[in-house]
Amino acid sequence: MSTLYVMIEIDGRLAAIDAADVQSVIEVGSIYPVPRAPGHIAGLTAMRSQSLTVIDCRKALGLPSQTVPERAPVVRVADHSYALMVDRVDDVLESRSEPAAVPGNFGADWQRAGRGMIETDRGPALLVNVEALIAGPRAKAA
Amino acid sequence: MDDLLADFVAETREMLEAIGGEIVAWEADPADGTRLDAIFRFVHTVKGNCGFFDFPRLEKLSHAAEGTLADVRAGRRYPDSHLVNAVLAIIDRITQLIDAIDAGQELPEGGDDGLIAALEPDTPGAGESIAVQSVTAQAPSTASSATLRTIRLPVELLDRVMSGVSDMVLARNDLARRLREAGAEPTLDGPFERLTGILNDVREAVTRMRMQRIEHLYNALPRLVRDLSAELGKQVMVDLDGGDVELDREMIEMMRDPITHIIRNAIDHGIESPTARLAAGKREIGLLSISARQSGNRITLTVTDDGKGLDTEKVGRKAVAAGLVTDAELAAMSRENIIELIFAPGLSTADEVSAVSGRGVGMDVVRANIERVGGTISVSSRPGAGTQFHLQIPLTLSIISALTVSAGGQRFAIPQSYVEEIVHGGAKAIEFSTVGETRLMVFRERRTPCLSLAHVLGMGGNEVDRRQKMVLLRLGPTDLVALAVDAIHDQEDLVVKPLAPAIMQTGAYAGTTLLDDGNPVLMLDVPTIAAQNGLATDARARAAVATHDDNQPHERKLRRLLTFTAFDGRRKAIGMDLVMRIDQVPAEAIDRSATGDTVVIGEKIYPLVGLEQGCDPGETVKLLRLSDSLDELAYAVAELDDSIETGEEVMPLPEDAALEGLLLHRGEQLRVLDGFALFALRTSVATQTERPVCRIPRDDEWAVRMLEPLVRAAGYRIAEPDDEHVDIEIAIADQSALATGEVGHCIRLYADPDIAAKRADGVFRYDRSALVEALRSARQEKVA
Numbered sequence: 001m002s003t004l005y006v007m008i009e010i011d012g013r014l015a016a017i018d019a020a021d022v023q024s025v026i027e028v029g030s031i032y033p034v035p036r037a038p039g040h041i042a043g044l045t046a047m048r049s050q051s052l053t054v055i056d057c058r059k060a061l062g063l064p065s066q067t068v069p070e071r072a073p074v075v076r077v078a079d080h081s082y083a084l085m086v087d088r089v090d091d092v093l094e095s096r097s098e099p100a101a102v103p104g105n106f107g108a109d110w111q112r113a114g115r116g117m118i119e120t121d122r123g124p125a126l127l128v129n130v131e132a133l134i135a136g137p138r139a140k141a142a
Numbered sequence: 143m144d145d146l147l148a149d150f151v152a153e154t155r156e157m158l159e160a161i162g163g164e165i166v167a168w169e170a171d172p173a174d175g176t177r178l179d180a181i182f183r184f185v186h187t188v189k190g191n192c193g194f195f196d197f198p199r200l201e202k203l204s205h206a207a208e209g210t211l212a213d214v215r216a217g218r219r220y221p222d223s224h225l226v227n228a229v230l231a232i233i234d235r236i237t238q239l240i241d242a243i244d245a246g247q248e249l250p251e252g253g254d255d256g257l258i259a260a261l262e263p264d265t266p267g268a269g270e271s272i273a274v275q276s277v278t279a280q281a282p283s284t285a286s287s288a289t290l291r292t293i294r295l296p297v298e299l300l301d302r303v304m305s306g307v308s309d310m311v312l313a314r315n316d317l318a319r320r321l322r323e324a325g326a327e328p329t330l331d332g333p334f335e336r337l338t339g340i341l342n343d344v345r346e347a348v349t350r351m352r353m354q355r356i357e358h359l360y361n362a363l364p365r366l367v368r369d370l371s372a373e374l375g376k377q378v379m380v381d382l383d384g385g386d387v388e389l390d391r392e393m394i395e396m397m398r399d400p401i402t403h404i405i406r407n408a409i410d411h412g413i414e415s416p417t418a419r420l421a422a423g424k425r426e427i428g429l430l431s432i433s434a435r436q437s438g439n440r441i442t443l444t445v446t447d448d449g450k451g452l453d454t455e456k457v458g459r460k461a462v463a464a465g466l467v468t469d470a471e472l473a474a475m476s477r478e479n480i481i482e483l484i485f486a487p488g489l490s491t492a493d494e495v496s497a498v499s500g501r502g503v504g505m506d507v508v509r510a511n512i513e514r515v516g517g518t519i520s521v522s523s524r525p526g527a528g529t530q531f532h533l534q535i536p537l538t539l540s541i542i543s544a545l546t547v548s549a550g551g552q553r554f555a556i557p558q559s560y561v562e563e564i565v566h567g568g569a570k571a572i573e574f575s576t577v578g579e580t581r582l583m584v585f586r587e588r589r590t591p592c593l594s595l596a597h598v599l600g601m602g603g604n605e606v607d608r609r610q611k612m613v614l615l616r617l618g619p620t621d622l623v624a625l626a627v628d629a630i631h632d633q634e635d636l637v638v639k640p641l642a643p644a645i646m647q648t649g650a651y652a653g654t655t656l657l658d659d660g661n662p663v664l665m666l667d668v669p670t671i672a673a674q675n676g677l678a679t680d681a682r683a684r685a686a687v688a689t690h691d692d693n694q695p696h697e698r699k700l701r702r703l704l705t706f707t708a709f710d711g712r713r714k715a716i717g718m719d720l721v722m723r724i725d726q727v728p729a730e731a732i733d734r735s736a737t738g739d740t741v742v743i744g745e746k747i748y749p750l751v752g753l754e755q756g757c758d759p760g761e762t763v764k765l766l767r768l769s770d771s772l773d774e775l776a777y778a779v780a781e782l783d784d785s786i787e788t789g790e791e792v793m794p795l796p797e798d799a800a801l802e803g804l805l806l807h808r809g810e811q812l813r814v815l816d817g818f819a820l821f822a823l824r825t826s827v828a829t830q831t832e833r834p835v836c837r838i839p840r841d842d843e844w845a846v847r848m849l850e851p852l853v854r855a856a857g858y859r860i861a862e863p864d865d866e867h868v869d870i871e872i873a874i875a876d877q878s879a880l881a882t883g884e885v886g887h888c889i890r891l892y893a894d895p896d897i898a899a900k901r902a903d904g905v906f907r908y909d910r911s912a913l914v915e916a917l918r919s920a921r922q923e924k925v926a
Contacts, residue, residue, distance in 0.1 A: 030661070032552065032661065032662050032663075033552065034645055034648075034651075034664060035550070035552070035599035035600050035601050035650070036599055036600050036648040036650055037644065037645050037648055038644050038647075041642075041644055041645060044654060044662040044664070045662065046316075046656055046661060046662050050309065050312070050639075050656075051639065051654050051655075051656055051662035053641070053642040053644075053645065078643070079640075080640070080641075080642045080643070082642065134642075134644070135644070136644065
């Protein structure tokens with residue numbers, strides 16, 4: 001049986017998040033910055049009367065930040081909800097394969113955030129480890 | 143764990159908690175048959191219940207205790223202290239076993255036989271070492287009453303319901319905002335109002351579900367006091383009051399450690415040995431009283447002992463030794479300031495580390511824990527007469543009253559419990575200076591360190607602009623810090639939610655919440671911010687302040703007044719001590735009538751003063767909520783101004799009874815409202831044209847806090863030090879009388895009800911009705 005994935009794009013690369021991890025996809029409204037928070041935390045935003053922590057995935061991967069996209073998947077980790085700022089959110093797709101190791105290396109930051117590679121109808125995609133994205137570039141030891 | 147077993151554990155715990163007090167009472171009077179019966183029933187029930195489960199050790203222990211207690215009941219044995227200790231040791235072991243079963247751990251092996259053997263008449267001492275183990279670790283359980291139908295619920299479920307309801311409130315606020323934006327829609331307004339009403343009811347009910355009587359905290363205390371006093375060779379009686387006061391279950395748990403710590407200290411350091419007490423002319427049994435009172439949405443817990451009081455010399459020496467203050471600074475400090483040093487980190491007054499207190503956990507930790515939940519702690523002490531700790535804590539952890547401010551273009555919330563005062567940076571009374579990298583603000587002759595919120599949060603420099611507002615935050619009893627912000631918005635009750643761990647790591651924030659307009663706002667973590675800027679532990683600053691204060695020791699008494707512009711366009715002022723908080727209400731909340739205006743704030747109706755006939759207050763009205771500690775009323779103001787401190791005399795204005803008089807402040811006339819007249823006018827207390835004068839000890843904190851409002855409510859004016867004539871004087875009997883003027887009549891307050899009963903002019907200090915009666919009859923004598 002194949003698993004469902006939410007397809008996203010970060011820095012032009014196709015990536016995937018396990019659909020079971022994603023609570024919803026929201027329209028990102030205003031983002032309220034959190035002074036002194038780590039760089040990959042873009043701030044707080046309100047979703048249906050809750051506040052969410054917004055993660056700038058490009059920064060979490062050590063890439064320069066871009067303009068704010070319109071939609072973001074919401075994930076819940078350790079009782080906190082996060083909105084993931086990615087370049088684009090695409091469809092939900094079924095994978096055509098089990099996650100597999102990528103031949104070679106993803107590159108330092110991608111390596112940390114990736115759990116493997118899956119085949120989809122749109123081609124190969126990196127399966128993203130949400131916890132690693134939220135932890136950000138600082139938690140390299142983990 | 144299966145349900146049956148869980149029930150067994152919960153039931154046994156409940157019984158353990160319930161008999162905690164019985165055991166101590168029984169020990170005090172072993173001949174008391176009813177207590178003995180209660181304890182007997184407990185061990186008997188435990189024995190019976192564990193027959194259903196495979197707990198041979200529990201069964202053996204309870205069987206042995208039951209046998210011994212049966213002998214006592216039959217008169218075959220006398221319950222001497224040896225036997226009592228042995229029974230207590232067994233009950234403690236049962237508690238441990240129950241805890242182990244609950245945690246699903248291996249039961250701690252061994253020792254049971256020794257405990258059982260100790261029950262025999264001729265094996266001295268075996269039980270004693272175990273008997274003193276603390277039972278405070280007991281988990282709380284939901285109270286059940288025989289007359290009410292109850293069910294047992296896991297606390298996690300309650301928490302989930304509570305957080306669900308909090309979310310519903312936020313969702314409602316969001317919806318309300320969207321409805322407003324969409325414009326009037328009469329068909330929606332009705333159902334929405336109804337939803338709001340229901341939601342408020344549910345929220346209140348859920349809050350009550352999480353409430354527990356403070357008895358749950360009290361139950362363990364008699365036993366704790368008994369064990370500690372036995373260990374330390376002291377005799378202590380414990381008096382618990384206000385057990386029916388309810389507060390959030392979580393809050394009760396948060397209070398357990400601080401209260402235990404304060405009690406330990408009181409018994410270890412406060413209360414003297416029986417011989418020393420007799421030598422000092424006191425009863426040989428020390429009295430430790432703990433009382434709880436609810437006032438508004440805060441609970442006041444008071445722990446009082448009648449021991450020797452805090453040894454300021456010793457505290458001072460320790461503080462110098464610990465490097466908290468220098469000798470010179472210490473010499474300049476007042477007694478109150480030295481007493482406050484016990485809350486400084488790294489100070490323990492114990493000469494040697496005893497088993498009971500002085501384990502390295504100091505009062506600084508107690509204070510930090512209480513402040514973490516938005517509470518405050520203060521201490522007062524009189525040499526030879528005792529020590530009193532006042533703890534003020536909010537009813538619940540999840541809703542915090544906060545002030546919203548903005549800095550660097552963003553909004554932040556500051557817990558109201560830290561906010562002392564707000565001043566405009568441009569006020570003439572303020573001077574700024576810079577010493578090294580530190581900014582200082584001189585305000586009311588105090589040097590206060592000054593932080594710019596934008597700078598603290600890395601959004602700007604630490605320059606303070608005169609156009610900014612200064613929020614004075616109280617860090618400790620005498621520590622203030624000024625926080626410069628761009629604007630002050632509102633005071634709101636906020637439902638605070640935890641933040642993601644990565645944000646918590648910054649240390650600057652305590653949580654987040656959504657405002658009514660749907661925007662998220664961050665709640666500042668004041669103590670951590672202060673600590674990060676090197677301010678929280680600065681005992682030197684405290685000493686410096688004290689030095690400064692003592693340079694002008696007996697200036698005219700300064701009054702703090704809040705100034706405002708009233709609806710009649712005049713500038714007025716009112717005593718700061720009367721102002722509870724500042725509210726803003728929509729004009730619809732006000733009901734105007736010929737007999738007097740009223741206003742709805744929250745869910746209560748308050749009498750409203752300050753609106754002139756026929757004046758239009760506009761869409762929203764700012765209100766001062768005033769309290770004389772018995773009644774509350776609201777005063778409508780057109781514009782709020784600074785708070786001022788003044789030593790100027792108020793010039794009486796006899797033609798206007800509502801005014802205390804005129805005050806000259808920086809060349810301007812301020813009309814000072816007479817708080818007494820305000821309340822007399824609107825709260826149906828009989829008005830009095832000329833008030834009799836009463837002198838109370840002004841240097842006694844209890845008198846100022848507790849006595850003064852009561853005396854005022856009885857229709858008296860409090861005497862100023864230079865009042866020649868007073869109609870009545872209230873003296874605290876163990877203080878020297880301080881009659882300085884002509885006194886018509888005197889009431890003496892005694893801490894001991896027995897002595898008070900023997901004197902004609904004596905009243906027990908906590909006998910409120912007797913005191914009120916004495917004041918009333920004195921007033922009638924004067925009239926007659």
